[in-house]
Amino acid sequence: MTDLALRPAAPADHAAIWSILQPVLRAGEAFALPRDWSREQALAYWFSPGHHVFVAEDAGMLRGSYYIRANQLGAGDHVANGAYATHPEARGRGIARAMGLHSFETARARGFTAMQFNLVVATNTHAVALWTSLGLREVGRLPGVFRHPAHGPVDALVMHRSL
Amino acid sequence: MTDLALRPAAPADHAAIWSILQPVLRAGEAFALPRDWSREQALAYWFSPGHHVFVAEDAGMLRGSYYIRANQLGAGDHVANGAYATHPEARGRGIARAMGLHSFETARARGFTAMQFNLVVATNTHAVALWTSLGLREVGRLPGVFRHPAHGPVDALVMHRSL
Numbered sequence: 001m002t003d004l005a006l007r008p009a010a011p012a013d014h015a016a017i018w019s020i021l022q023p024v025l026r027a028g029e030a031f032a033l034p035r036d037w038s039r040e041q042a043l044a045y046w047f048s049p050g051h052h053v054f055v056a057e058d059a060g061m062l063r064g065s066y067y068i069r070a071n072q073l074g075a076g077d078h079v080a081n082g083a084y085a086t087h088p089e090a091r092g093r094g095i096a097r098a099m100g101l102h103s104f105e106t107a108r109a110r111g112f113t114a115m116q117f118n119l120v121v122a123t124n125t126h127a128v129a130l131w132t133s134l135g136l137r138e139v140g141r142l143p144g145v146f147r148h149p150a151h152g153p154v155d156a157l158v159m160h161r162s163l
Numbered sequence: 164m165t166d167l168a169l170r171p172a173a174p175a176d177h178a179a180i181w182s183i184l185q186p187v188l189r190a191g192e193a194f195a196l197p198r199d200w201s202r203e204q205a206l207a208y209w210f211s212p213g214h215h216v217f218v219a220e221d222a223g224m225l226r227g228s229y230y231i232r233a234n235q236l237g238a239g240d241h242v243a244n245g246a247y248a249t250h251p252e253a254r255g256r257g258i259a260r261a262m263g264l265h266s267f268e269t270a271r272a273r274g275f276t277a278m279q280f281n282l283v284v285a286t287n288t289h290a291v292a293l294w295t296s297l298g299l300r301e302v303g304r305l306p307g308v309f310r311h312p313a314h315g316p317v318d319a320l321v322m323h324r325s326l
Contacts, residue, residue: 031237032238032239033236033237034236034237035237035238072195072308073197074194074196074197075191075195075310075312076282076308076310077195078308078310079308114307114308116308119235139304139305140304140305141303142242142302142321142323143302143323145234145235145239145241145279146238147241148238149238158303158305160305160308
């Protein structure tokens with residue numbers, strides 16, 4: 001992973017970001033987002049106003065993307081929220097971990113003092129293990145809030161850490 | 164409270180709804196929304212796309228308003244979320260309770276199978292007691308995620324009930 005570069009997303013990255021998001025959306029196992037979203041809908045969401053989007057580039061290939069944003073407005077806007085996607089062909093190589101660590105630094109630099117994930121699907125054990133190893137802890141468990149395509153309604157975790 | 168009528172909001176209600184939202188926003192003790200929002204900003208938020216807005220009318224006077232919406236998209240869109248505001252001069256008369264019960268029926272009628280509140284400020288003991296009495300339970304506690312104007316950073320609860 002020594003070649004992995006984390007940098008802000010640029011318009012020229014849109015096609016590569018869609019190639020990362022599309023399989024994650026279609027699988028329907030991780031994001032509470034419509035599985036059938038088009039490229040345009042998915043990119044409009046990923047680049048929503050208030051989202052700060054980054055990409056992970058490995059030897060010239062985009063392998064992951066994440067965004068951070070304020071999780072709430074007003075008196076809650078000191079807490080960041082993020083979402084992360086890794087290309088299916090690049091899993092198991094530490095890319096999500098590198099994006100997670102980079103996102104914490106990005107959030108700190110923008111003045112956020114905590115990171116919160118609102119819906120980590122409990123069956124997504126790789127994600128739960130990754131975030132736990134990066135210092136997030138379960139602060140809530142939401143019963144049956146995610147309709148998993150294989151498992152039916154499953155719980156989701158709310159995870160939090162200070163920055 | 165025998166005269167209390169719950170009905171969908173109409174454009175003619177905007178001034179009265181602002182008179183209800185304004186003091187709640189300005190106090191900054193309950194909503195994770197900017198305290199300094201203008202009437203236009205607050206109403207644009209309250210009537211956001213996907214929000215179903217209702218009002219509570221007592222003898223011709225609007226005394227409360229609430230909205231429900233889907234809390235998440237895609238595989239999470241069976242869970243509703245709501246927000247509720249009561250006019251300061253009408254508190255302690257069961258209006259929030261009536262809105263809560265009405266919102267559960269509204270959500271059920273729209274096919275939602277659960278209600279989740281993402282950020283109930285822990286110091287808002289009236290709200291916590293009300294929602295608990297209406298069958299919601301604490302499924303998460305978010306540390307210091309709300310900057311209370313008097314108490315500084317305070318916890319918030321995630322509350323959930325099936326419908």
